[in-house]
Amino acid sequence: MIRNRAILGQIYFGLFVLYLLVPLVVMAGAAFNDSKLPTVAPWKGFTWRWFGDLWADQVMWGAFLNSILVALAVVAVAVPIGTAAAIVLNSISGKVRATLYGFMVAPVLAPGLVIGISTVLFWNQLGNTMGAPGTWPFGRGLHLATLGQVSYIAAYVMLLVLARLQSFDPGLEEAALDLGASHGQVLRRILLPHLFPAIAASAAIAFFQSIENFNVTLFTKANETTLTVYVFSQVRSGITPKINALAFLLILLTLVLALAYEANRRRKARIEAEREAEARRAEAAMLL
Amino acid sequence: MQDLIRRYGTGLTAVFCLLVAFWIIVLVILPNFAMFEQSFRPYLPVVDIGGPKDFYSLANYGKIFDNGFETTILGIPVTMPIHIKTFLDTVFYSAVVTFLTLIFAYPLAYFLAKVAHPKSIPTLLLLLFIPMWVSEALRAFAWYIILTFNGPLNALLKALGIIDQGIRWQNGVFTSYDAIVIVLTYCYVLFMLFPIYTAITSLDTNQIEAAEDLGSPWWRTHWRVVIPHAKPGIASGCVMVFMLSAGSLLVPTVVGSTKANWFPQTIYTWFNDALDWNTGAAYSMIFLLVCIVFVILAMRVFKVKLSDIAK
Numbered sequence: 026m027i028r029n030r031a032i033l034g035q036i037y038f039g040l041f042v043l044y045l046l047v048p049l050v051v052m053a054g055a056a057f058n059d060s061k062l063p064t065v066a067p068w069k070g071f072t073w074r075w076f077g078d079l080w081a082d083q084v085m086w087g088a089f090l091n092s093i094l095v096a097l098a099v100v101a102v103a104v105p106i107g108t109a110a111a112i113v114l115n116s117i118s119g120k121v122r123a124t125l126y127g128f129m130v131a132p133v134l135a136p137g138l139v140i141g142i143s144t145v146l147f148w149n150q151l152g153n154t155m156g157a158p159g160t161w162p163f164g165r166g167l168h169l170a171t172l173g174q175v176s177y178i179a180a181y182v183m184l185l186v187l188a189r190l191q192s193f194d195p196g197l198e199e200a201a202l203d204l205g206a207s208h209g210q211v212l213r214r215i216l217l218p219h220l221f222p223a224i225a226a227s228a229a230i231a232f233f234q235s236i237e238n239f240n241v242t243l244f245t246k247a248n249e250t251t252l253t254v255y256v257f258s259q260v261r262s263g264i265t266p267k268i269n270a271l272a273f274l275l276i277l278l279t280l281v282l283a284l285a286y287e288a289n290r291r292r293k294a295r296i297e298a299e300r301e302a303e304a305r306r307a308e309a310a311m312l313l
Numbered sequence: 314m315q316d317l318i319r320r321y322g323t324g325l326t327a328v329f330c331l332l333v334a335f336w337i338i339v340l341v342i343l344p345n346f347a348m349f350e351q352s353f354r355p356y357l358p359v360v361d362i363g364g365p366k367d368f369y370s371l372a373n374y375g376k377i378f379d380n381g382f383e384t385t386i387l388g389i390p391v392t393m394p395i396h397i398k399t400f401l402d403t404v405f406y407s408a409v410v411t412f413l414t415l416i417f418a419y420p421l422a423y424f425l426a427k428v429a430h431p432k433s434i435p436t437l438l439l440l441l442f443i444p445m446w447v448s449e450a451l452r453a454f455a456w457y458i459i460l461t462f463n464g465p466l467n468a469l470l471k472a473l474g475i476i477d478q479g480i481r482w483q484n485g486v487f488t489s490y491d492a493i494v495i496v497l498t499y500c501y502v503l504f505m506l507f508p509i510y511t512a513i514t515s516l517d518t519n520q521i522e523a524a525e526d527l528g529s530p531w532w533r534t535h536w537r538v539v540i541p542h543a544k545p546g547i548a549s550g551c552v553m554v555f556m557l558s559a560g561s562l563l564v565p566t567v568v569g570s571t572k573a574n575w576f577p578q579t580i581y582t583w584f585n586d587a588l589d590w591n592t593g594a595a596y597s598m599i600f601l602l603v604c605i606v607f608v609i610l611a612m613r614v615f616k617v618k619l620s621d622i623a624k
Contacts, residue, residue, distance in 0.1 A: 034428045035424075035429075037420060037421060038421060038424060038437065042440050042441065044499075045499075046443075048499065049444060049447060049451075049452070049455055051455060051459055055458055062463075065465050066464055066465045066468035106332045109328070109333055110332070110333045112317070113317065113330065116314065126619075127619060128337050129337065130619065130620075132340075134604070134608060135601065136559070136560030136577075136604060138560060138577050138581070138597060139345075139560075139600065139604075142580070142590075143344035143345050143347060145590075146344065146348050147343050147346075153362070172340060173340075175340060176341055176344075198320050202319075208321045208325055209325070211320060211321065212325060237448050237449065239450060239562070240562055240563075240577075243581075253448055257563055260454050261567070268451075268454060272447075272451045272454065275448070275451065283439055283443050286439070287435075287436065
């Protein structure tokens with residue numbers, strides 16, 4: 026019975042992974058088909074030319090660069106904000122904390138297009154009040170995309186850092202203060218090193234969330250575009266397998282990153298296992 | 314607050330508070346207030362803004378009732394405004410997507426949390442994560458390729474002899490929203506999986522064994538033990554998937570047929586093609602309201618707190 030269930034589960038898992046992967050394989054495969062339309066079904070022969078087309082596409086490179094720049098800006102703004110929010114939240118309690126928490130996580134649940142539209146409208150109105158409508162920084166553009174994305178990505182940072190703060194011993198800070206450390210030193214030498222794993226993880230998450238973002242960027246951008254929006258506009262306006270070549274490269278990159286991550290994890294697990302075995306041997310030797 | 318000042322001094326505490334205030338006020342509250350305020354004002358040329366024609370009214374909200382067309386509900390002919398229909402369709406098919414992802418994800422979450430060998434979990438999770446790291450635009454595009462008339466799905470079905478004529482999947486087989494539902498389910502199923510998986514992991518396996526030892530059939534064990542424990546995860550997954558589906562602009566535009574309109578597309582049209590930001594604001598207020606109602610409903614139905622949902 027139990028065995029049966031495990032086998033059934035494995036079969037279901039296998040089918041599920043297949044379901045997730047097959048569309049991606051089809052898309053990647055179409056990158057090599059010598060057909061004007063992106064497809065794999067009538068196979069018209071192997072070609073590299075879509076990669077050449079992609080390489081020569083200036084708009085794609087511009088969008089790619091913009092994506093990276095926006096993502097870096099989002100990390101630079103969202104990580105300090107989220108970390109500060111977690112520290113503040115951790116030091117208060119009761120109704121104020123619940124209210125503040127509600128305001129902070131609300132943007133995670135809010136639909137992206139609402140965030141995009143409200144950001145544009147607010148800065149536009151601000152521009153009108155300042156008497157400089159539509160000019161930087163009030164008009165649409167990637168800077169507004171950055172701010173819009175920060176408004177919800179900062180919440181992810183906050184949640185991760187807040188979780189890490191639970192395992193922090195405030196006594197360490199007390200001790201440092203008693204021993205004459207300055208406030209800056211307490212933050213820099215005690216708290217931030219403890220929070221570092223959460224901050225690093227949230228920076229990575231913020232980066233990829235920003236690259237992924239579509240809804241907020243679509244409403245807040247002006248003429249400059251990001252990679253996700255570029256792909257969207259290409260799909261909309263009649264597509265060539267150039268996008269498949271791009272998809273193939275991005276999937277390849279994802280795979281390489283995933284494999285590196287997995288190899289690193291296994292190496293760490295092995296070292297851990299060796300250490301444990303050694304400890305057990307030492308214990309046994311002592312008992313003898 | 315006193316505690317913060319004692320630990321980090323006035324200067325650093327002020328910096329923390331300023332950062333938080335910037336986020337909450339400038340990035341969250343004021344933009345939403347601006348949208349709220351502007352949604353009641355008419356769309357005017359720049360010179361008339363602030364003039365006598367610029368007064369508050371519900372006119373923008375009223376536009377959702379314009380453009381009635383003839384349709385039937387349960388066989389009864391009615392005249393229904395086109396945007397209302399789009400709106401109801403969006404809510405309904407998002408609920409369908411939520412239900413489908415729940416059905417797909419629950420067994421898998423249970424398998425990962427309780428059946429699979431613990432040592433293999435990180436590898437299995439990684440296998441599931443890889444497709445999620447590929448951008449949504451590309452995942453929708455992958456299905457666009459699969460579902461096109463001369464695409465691989467029709468070719469495969471024809472080769473297997475199941476059909477002799479290609480099917481226009483994008484126009485739909487059952488309803489015109491088929492393609493959208495299929496692709497949204499594909500894109501968001503993992504947002505359902507992970508919260509449920511996390512919730513089930515924290516369930517003590519002894520409870521399941523106790524239920525089985527006492528003679529409970531497998532379905533009752535799930536109904537009475539596992540599902541009640543996984544409730545916060547299920548609530549969280551349902552809210553995420555519903556919001557993402559209802560708010561998706563990308564998937565319906567890429568794979569949807571001309572007959573299948575999604576409410577975010579309507580908003581985008583007001584905003585981008587008609588350049589009527591005020592009506593766009595009114596429509597997104599309506600949309601935001603539905604989302605808030607849905608979250609509150611989910612919190613009531615599953616009896617969970619906001620902090621359980623937003624994790």
